[in-house]
Amino acid sequence: MIKELKDILDILKGEEKVILSVAAAEEKEVLQAVKDAVENQIIEPILVGDKDKIKLISEEINFDLTGIKILNSNSIEESARIAVELVSTKNADFVMKGILDTSVLLKSVLNKDYGIRTDSLLSHVVAYQIENYHKLLLLTDGGMNISPNYEQKEMILKNAIQAAKVLGLDTVKVACLAAKEKVDTKMQATVDADLLQKAFVNGKFGKNVIVEGPLSFDIALSKEASDIKGFKSEVSGDIDILLVPTIEVGNGIGKSFTYMADAKSAGVIMGAKAPIVLVSRADSAESKLYSIAYGALIAKNIK
Known part of the structure; x- marks a missing residue:
């Protein structure tokens, strides 16, 4: 089981490299992240833009482009199309957002003619490495879907389970978060969480998965809190995935991990035929590298 993000780098080194297409690569921080991934021997990039x-930027950061394919484009829209087409035609294994709006890239991802859409919903999954937690903790969805309904939460959870399984977990343990553990019809998060747990019981999420909900944050992550409250749980204190009810909850928890707990992280968008790597300028260089590595690991496992 992969317990630290750096372990992903170790696993990918020496393996057949997966190919990453970068849409609108002409940006210093993006190219630095790609350079770090190349130097760690985990990807073979195709730079589009x-x-x-x-x-010019590569010269500034001492990125040796020898042997690296560069495809010229005249606009960010064209860059997005080319980068996504490389994946849809199996000339690349996954795609990364460069210096273009996320909406522009996702428009190409969802294009009916050349995109990499599926019947699922696109959703954001972030793996956090937190010092006082004993393994990686996945959080979804704090980056894309604002206030998903029950059916959308099903798809978000399936995406996250797929992202979790590549970490080598024997059993994927999920907490569907809410403000309390009892179902309250006035709190939709509790209703949806209860339905997700029932769907799990009926085999909706496949084998080697346990889904519980509704669970409060403390019970999800602390067996001690669960015992004190007298709450019986198979997953308390050993969660792999936190499924949040709204984007605000996910965004707040994720940034709390990063800025208050100094967590390391790796994030990807799931739900397409291949993972999509989106890095923020606020992300550390380390997190950007880990996001590419996590995307590479997922791409390798779904090829």
Whole structure:
């Protein structure tokens, strides 16, 4: 089982490299992240964008482009199309967002003619490495879906389970978060969480998965809190996935992990035929590298 993000780098080294297409790669921080991934021997990149700018920036950061394919484009829209088409035609294994709006990239991802859409919903999954937690903790969805309904939560959870299984877990343990453990029709999060647990019992999420809900945050992550409250749980204190009810909850928890607990992280968008790597300028260089590595690991497992 992968317990630390750096373990992903170790697993990918020496393996057949997965190919990453980068849409609108002409940005310093994006190219630095790609450079770090190349130097760690985990990917083979295809850089799509303004060729002259890519070369100029690469010189500034001492990124040796020898042997690296660069595909020139005249607009960010064209960059997005080319990068996504590389994946849909199996000339690349996954895609990364460069210096373009997320909406532009996702428009290409969802294109009916050349995109990589599936019947699922796109959702954001972040793996956090937190010092006082004994393994990686996945959080979803704090980045894409604002206030998902029950059917959307089912798809978000399936995406997260797929992202969790590549970590080598024997059993994926899920907590569907709410403000309390009892179902209250006035609190939709508790109703949906209860339905997700019932769906799990009926085999909706496959083998080697346990889903419980509704669970409060303390009971999900602390067996001691569960025991004190007299709450019986198979997963308390050993959660792999936190499924949040709304984007605000996920965004707040995730940023609390990062800024208050100094967590390391790796994030991808799931639900397409291949993972999509989105890095923020606020992310550390380390987290950007880990996001590429996590995307590579997932891509390798779903090829």
